[in-house]
Amino acid sequence: MGGAEVRGHEATISEAWQVLDGVLDPEVPALSVRDLGLVRDIVAGEAGLQVVLTPIYNGCPATEVIGQAVTDALVDAGLGPVQVTWQRAPAWTTDWISDEGRRKLHAYGIAPPGRCADEQPMRLHPRDLECPRCGSAQTERLSRFGSTACKALYRCLACREPFEHFKPI
Numbered sequence: 001m002g003g004a005e006v007r008g009h010e011a012t013i014s015e016a017w018q019v020l021d022g023v024l025d026p027e028v029p030a031l032s033v034r035d036l037g038l039v040r041d042i043v044a045g046e047a048g049l050q051v052v053l054t055p056i057y058n059g060c061p062a063t064e065v066i067g068q069a070v071t072d073a074l075v076d077a078g079l080g081p082v083q084v085t086w087q088r089a090p091a092w093t094t095d096w097i098s099d100e101g102r103r104k105l106h107a108y109g110i111a112p113p114g115r116c117a118d119e120q121p122m123r124l125h126p127r128d129l130e131c132p133r134c135g136s137a138q139t140e141r142l143s144r145f146g147s148t149a150c151k152a153l154y155r156c157l158a159c160r161e162p163f164e165h166f167k168p169i
Contacts, residue, residue, distance in 0.1 A: 009044040009045075012044045012049070012079060013042050013043075013044050013049075015077065015079060016042045016044075016049055016051070016074055016077075016079055017034070017039075017042060019073050019074055019077045019079065020032065020033055020034050020039055020042075020051075020070065020073065020074075021034050022073065023066075023069050023070055023073045024069075025038075025062065025066065026062045026065045026066065026069070027062050027147070027148050028105070028108070028110065028166075030104045030105065030107070030108035030110075031097075031101050031104055031105065031108075032101075033053070033066060033069075033070060034098070035097065035098050035100060035101030035104060036056070036096070036097055036101060037054075037092070037095075037096025037097055037098065037101075038053050038054055038055070038056070038066065038092065038096075039051065039052070039053060039070075040052040040053060040054050040087050047081065047083075048079075048080055048081035048082055048083065049074060049079055049080070049081070049082045049083070050082075050083045050084075050085060051070055051071075051074070051082060051083070051084050051085070052085050052086075052087050053066065053067065053070065053084060053085070053086055053087070054086070054087050054088065054090075054091070054092045054096075055086060055088065055092060056092050056150060057091075057092070057149070057150070057169075058088060063086070067084040067086070070082070070084055071084055092169075093116060093169055094113040094115075094116065094166065094167070094168045094169050095115055095116050097112070097113070097166075105132075105166060106132045107132075108132075109132050109133060109163055109164075110132060110151065110163065110164045110165070110166055111129055111130060111131070111132050111154065111163060111164070111165040111166065112166055113165070113166045113167060113168035113169075114168050115168070116168050116169070129154060129165055131154075131156035131158065131159060131161065131163060132163055133156065133159055133161050133163060134156060134158055134159040134161070136156050136157070136158035136159065138156065138157040138158050139154050139155065139156050139157060140154065140155055140157060141153070141154050142154060142155050142162065146164040146165075147164065150166060150167055150169070151164040151165060151166055151167060152164065152165045152167055153165075
């Protein structure tokens with residue numbers, strides 16, 4: 001492949017990454033698929049773009065919607081044709097959520113997960129969970145599951161507001 005073609009592919013890949021910053025997760029619309037760390041790779045070739053995604057978990061009901069949203073956004077940006085492939089190993093982890101994504105979760109009212117390296121993975125009731133609304137650590141778990149299986153429902157004892165916590169996995 002000649003130098004001009006390589007630069008063209010690099011520019012296309014760079015533009016594709018930027019486009020994916022605007023593809024929101026259907027279950028947590030405060031975060032993009034990039035914020036969540038779902039986009040593993042983008043490869044440009046003569047046949048178009050191949051986007052490699054990792055689902056949050058096998059059987060996640062949003063997987064098909066996310067794949068279609070990624071395809072639609074890239075095609076609408078003039079970067080098609082697009083092929084989405086799903087890479088299930090290594091399994092997705094909340095450690096892949098970007099720092100910006102964690103900030104967005106907090107601003108949206110969802111307590112972000114701790115880093116798995118910093119706490120026991122899959123802990124269903126983390127200690128000192130801070131309320132994303134008032135910052136109090138006086139919280140209680142109401143349910144192991146929130147609006148989705150990857151979140152738990154909590155209530156702040158200080159401000160009395162309910163909130164969800166994105167579980168670390």
